[in-house]
């Protein structure tokens with residue numbers, strides 16, 4: 001470029017620039033996701049990620065069978081910010097900044113080799129931070145071909161008609177002091193969970209578009225919405241706004257834990273656990289950017305992630321034409337809703353939060369045991385009074401009735417006891433301890449031995465038959481629809497027809 005009078009050329013030094021870019025805040029999993037974006041944009045059908053543990057010589061590679069690049073295209077791809085972020089992109093293009101390949105790679109590795117094949121010709125170029133650091137003038141010295149010792153790692157590309165291979169070596173940000181083989185294996189697991197989530201809509205059985213493999217093993221999609229489960233609640237899809245910045249939203253309430261098997265419950269939680277994975281899931285061209293966040297929305301103050309809303313998840317689809325609106329970052333891991341959509345998104349979230357909270361608090365009332373979705377008689381009732389919320393014991397519950405029906409002194413003392421319990425129920429403490437332990441409060445004799453459930457059941461059953469003249473069948477039916485015995489249908493059904501006086 002010509003230098004005009006009164007101006008200076010001030011290019012940055014290569015080594016310093018790249019060293020600075022290493023700190024953008026990628027994790028290994030988000031950096032790999034950035035490479036997979038490029039494979040998908042290049043139309044790849046199969047992507048193979050390889051992790052090789054060799055101590056400090058360990059390496060990671062990503063091989064795709066996409067369209068590949070010619071030598072000049074590869075050179076452009078290796079340059080930082082060669083494409084202007086303001087340029088409109090095809091909807092199948094997951095890129096934006098012309099940076100990802102470089103920034104993601106340097107965040108993990110000091111040596112980046114990219115080999116590509118197109119129209120039967122192969123090209124290979126390489127950045128090496130150690131070589132750049134040795135140069136005095138800070139030049140952007142792009143090296144041709146692989147390092148001799150790396151040639152064999154690139155061999156798999158040669159078998160392809162077209163495609164690209166990215167090789168990360170000198171993994172100084174991964175294999176640091178004290179990092180061992182087990183840590184490497186744990187890292188592979190984390191990467192697998194992350195990619196199964198971020199690209200689940202590309203891996204989906206119904207619309208499988210790309211096969212992702214890690215060390216030869218195919219990734220299965222992780223669907224945050226459990227959309228295959230019969231007990232998942234979902235709203236219809238709702239468009240928000242119009243034109244290119246149109247957003248499509250769909251809200252989901254995941255099933256209560258009682259409706260999930262233990263395995264399903266663990267799987268559904270997601271890589272970061274139930275509580276962290278609530279909120280909005282923002283997808284850009286079906287690629288997940290944000291996996292569970294309330295996006296700084298809320299009334300009065302920002303909503304935080306709490307236990308009682310953990311079943312709420314919202315799918316938001318945005319297009320790559322609204323990148324600037326949503327302040328998409330290079331790492332493709334943040335998104336901020338534009339001001340004009342905030343009110344609508346808040347209303348949407350309020351509704352689903354409310355539903356999710358009710359499902360969370362509702363202890364499997366329409367339980368499978370009664371089969372007919374009959375209402376179950378609770379022990380505790382929550383009542384809203386002018387003075388605030390109160391918790392009361394249901395006087396019609398058979399265990400309570402059995403005492404109150406005694407009348408006289410027994411009934412008076414029982415009533416006295418109930419009033420004391422109701423006035424002193426440690427709501428604050430239960431709330432705090434539940435929130436801190438991130439576990440659901442236990443109930444329904446969850447941890448009690450079967451014999452103790454039977455013992456209580458038998459007392460009530462006898463009382464119903466012997467003192468109230470209820471038939472054994474009717475007594476069993478009543479107990480099946482009564483907390484907490486609704487959760488133990490087998491024990492109720494096993495109560496004998498004949499009972500001794």
Ligand SMILES: Nc1ncnc2c1ncn2[C@@H]1O[C@H](COP(=O)(O)OP(=O)(O)OP(=O)(O)O)[C@@H](O)[C@H]1O
Pocket residue numbers: 034037038039042064066067068069076077078083094095096097098099100101102163164330
């Ligand atoms: N696996 C690949 N196959 C074919 N072309 C690729 C591949 N990876 C990168 N490229 C080319 O290199 C270019 C630069 O990639 P890079 O990831 O740095 O930026 P980007 O994808 O354009 O934008 P972003 O910074 O948002 O990721 C891409 O636009 C693409 O043309």
Ligand SMILES: [Mg+2]
Pocket residue numbers: 034037038094095096099100101
């Ligand atoms: Mg990219």
